[in-house]
Amino acid sequence: MPLQNRVDPFGTILATPARGLFMGNRGGRLHDPATRTLMKRRWASKAWICCLTEFRGRYRRVMGAGYTELFFLDEVTALAAGHRPCFECRHKDARRFADLHAPGTRAGDLDRLAHPERIAGPRQAPAEPLPDGAMVAVADKAYALRQGHYLEWSPFGYVAAVPPDEMPPLRLLTPGVFLGILSRGYLPVWHDSATRLVKG
Numbered sequence: 001m002p003l004q005n006r007v008d009p010f011g012t013i014l015a016t017p018a019r020g021l022f023m024g025n026r027g028g029r030l031h032d033p034a035t036r037t038l039m040k041r042r043w044a045s046k047a048w049i050c051c052l053t054e055f056r057g058r059y060r061r062v063m064g065a066g067y068t069e070l071f072f073l074d075e076v077t078a079l080a081a082g083h084r085p086c087f088e089c090r091h092k093d094a095r096r097f098a099d100l101h102a103p104g105t106r107a108g109d110l111d112r113l114a115h116p117e118r119i120a121g122p123r124q125a126p127a128e129p130l131p132d133g134a135m136v137a138v139a140d141k142a143y144a145l146r147q148g149h150y151l152e153w154s155p156f157g158y159v160a161a162v163p164p165d166e167m168p169p170l171r172l173l174t175p176g177v178f179l180g181i182l183s184r185g186y187l188p189v190w191h192d193s194a195t196r197l198v199k200g
Helices: 075-080 091-101 107-120 176-183 192-197
Strands: 004-007 013-015 022-025 049-051 070-072 135-138 141-146 149-152 160-162
Touching: 022 075, 049 075, 070 075, 075 135, 075 141, 091 107, 091 176, 107 176, 141 192, 149 192
Parallel strands: 004 070
Antiparallel strands: 004 013, 022 049, 022 070, 135 141, 141 149, 149 160
């Protein structure tokens, strides 16, 4: 039976056999190591990060005694759920990500700005065009914008490309501070299924 440690674009932590490209955490332990099941809280601090699954040969027992390892389909999903690049294992990406907000921005600054939207849930999408990598919701489905198409998200990958004129009113999932960083040129890592649907 799969562990409950996979994060969807809404920030919900799911149990699914699907695998992801990235792991991360929410600042500490959210599970009971004896049962390897989640406790009631869904974050331990405002430091929500997106990490590499392999780094310097380190090995972790998932849902062991330490922090709760979480997993994401891709970086687009992680950003939508409110997780920024890790300043240790992804230092170059994290520094570029932060500096696109404002030169010299620190990790804690991004966490402080993103956190209210992380926990508030979907909100009204802005009137201006969204950047590639933005994630939106229609009812209980999530879609990522790529090259003018909305790609329907699933735990196993993106499953359909929908033209914008066929989309009903949208609610925004990606936190506003991260949306601004995408607008200024940050290029998140996409799952291969997105490239198969819409190249570019």
